[in-house]
Amino acid sequence: MHQVSWEEAQLPPIGILSPAYKSNGHVFTSGCVGSLPDGSIAETVEEQTELAIKNLSTILTTSGSSLDKVLKVLLFIADPADGPKVNEIYAKYFLQKPARSCVVVAFPNGKIKVELECVAEYE
Secondary structure, three states, X not given: OEEEOHHHHOOOOOOOOOOEEXXXXXXXXXXXXXXXXXXXXXXXXXXXXXXXXXXXXXXXXXXXXXXXXXXXXXXXEOOHHHHXXXXXXXXXXXXXXXXXXXXXXXXXXXXXXXXXXXXXXXX
């Protein structure tokens, strides 16, 4: 088992979380939000979704994987009315249509509108 560090991913650290763990040919990521390089959160759900997926992609690439190798996504959204907007952006990146669950949640940080985590294969 190998822990991927925030330094390896070149992303700002988030609390006590590890961005990912690699084990037995799989990468298990922590949740990725729509944060900018300075750690601030983008304003709109569209911007947050784009950034969250890009941050997830960065962690996967650092882990020797990619969005194309994602097997399962867990998507969290704050407002179910944002679902169509999030789905439109999500579909641009996840062309292979991995298994996915979507849960409506109340984030502790009220600025966060979307978060994604996944399990992917790596070589």
